Amino acid sequence: MHVLGTYGTILVLILMVVVFSAIQPDTFATVGNFRNILNDMAIGTIVAAGLTVPLVCGDFDLSIGYVASFSGILMVGLLSANQLPIPVAMLIVVGIGMLIGIVNGVIVSKIGVNAFIATLGTGTVVVGLNYAYSGGIPLQLTHSTDFTGLAIGRFLGIPHLAIIMVVVLGVLWVILNRTVQGQHIRAIGVSAESSRRAGVAVDRSRIVAFAIASTCAAIGGVLMASNLGSGQVTAGDGFMLTSFSAAFLGSAALREGQFHIVGTLIGVLTVAVGNNGLAMIGAPIFTQYLFAGCLLVLAVALGGIGRRYGRG
Template structure:
């Protein structure tokens, strides 16, 4: 593979020459490199083709795809936030718990304390950012492994969740227009889809068009080399965790708006979904690299699979088998890609 072809794939703009070069890679390396770069897109295209053939009158329609994008919007927001620390080489296992607590808290502030909607939303999203900052400080300043630190922080958040709610869902009884945030539409496009698009574009710009984003990428390659180059590694890692916490809290707020209530564990499952999407995305257009566009494709792949299974009347357990199997495949594809990048 030529330097130009490799650069084209790393930059996320692979052309036909890059595909042909990957196929001509020789032995098993060519197909495996191609799989690690286009595996998710191939899987997505195959699923769409199969489900469209099985249910042409219901699956392959504008209305159904609009529903898919609407249903995946909250997952895409939290997964995109997770992608930022992943780019920097860190994990955040607290995001699902933060989303659950945020949904409960915003409903409580609106119903029990009768806060104005903008103030309640801003306070909850700010709390999510603060939790992210705490994660970043524990990881970067104290030196605790990100896996352990964020799992511990997430467990503390679960405790706060139950302390605040008593383990009982909270119903929205004041500020009923709060549900318009998630359920409203503009020219037929759901608010959730528009918010998702805005968040994804903003995070893409942060990671690809700002100095901060370039520093986070450099840390993900080698934190020690980044430090030697004069990059404020600790500050960048804290910012990355703050972004993840902010997106998790925003997702929780949107989830509560969509449901019209605060559920104790409604966001917990987003952790698995987000990691599945991010790792699937690392096998979309790039060789094992986390990036916002890839994460969006990963979330879309999961959403299309679940939607298609529901359309054909598959038992509910198949969705769990699909999600778990997808995570294993995603991690495998990402590992293959990173192996070739290092090679």
């Protein structure tokens, strides 16, 4: 059961690749399809990996999806209506994202509002800002139309999105596993009180964790806008649920119920491969939801079993 708990998700992933390749060798098991999968999952992975940081710290962030939507709209608005240069617009959008994260962190750590409620509140405010800015109407990209090249282009045959995803994952992995800040975030996730007594700046670390999640959500929103070539009012909202699914799915993998970056990547990858494969074999779309939902519950349940019986 221990093995099933910690390696179950990876087994499912490998099994799916083998089975889908056997059934559809000409469409599924191709470089092109692999590239598609990477491309499709990239933005979701960036948002989910960002969310993983406050989760490691023991905090939920429900605002990420709304931050992604708002960031996408704002990006297109700044390029089209304000005709700002692409890098300037990006800096502003990602900066605002980071700011929202800092606000989340301050409300949660300094004021002491439960993270679930606090981020539900700030997320809703962000939806309000989104509608105030866009009027609830999609924005078209009228200037800087080469902005779409950011998400759609390829470098040496590798989609830009996949490259950006790997860079973000790498940076987040280093932060969590190799920096003092990451060490503190992981310690707080185990026991905030012990960390405080050991001299860790608990509040500041939690704020940083929220800022990272929100920054990643904003980056996701910018890439989404580039990918769509327009600003859609609710395009990023769904990232909230998929990110939580991926992070929890990943928490069951390899490390017995701990959130970690590689786990989250495995989580996103498993769902992405499953959805892609199911589509390839012509399964109706509802099967994708059944698959993702059942996998999540099963993996976390088995992960719990691994946790309970795993300590030999």
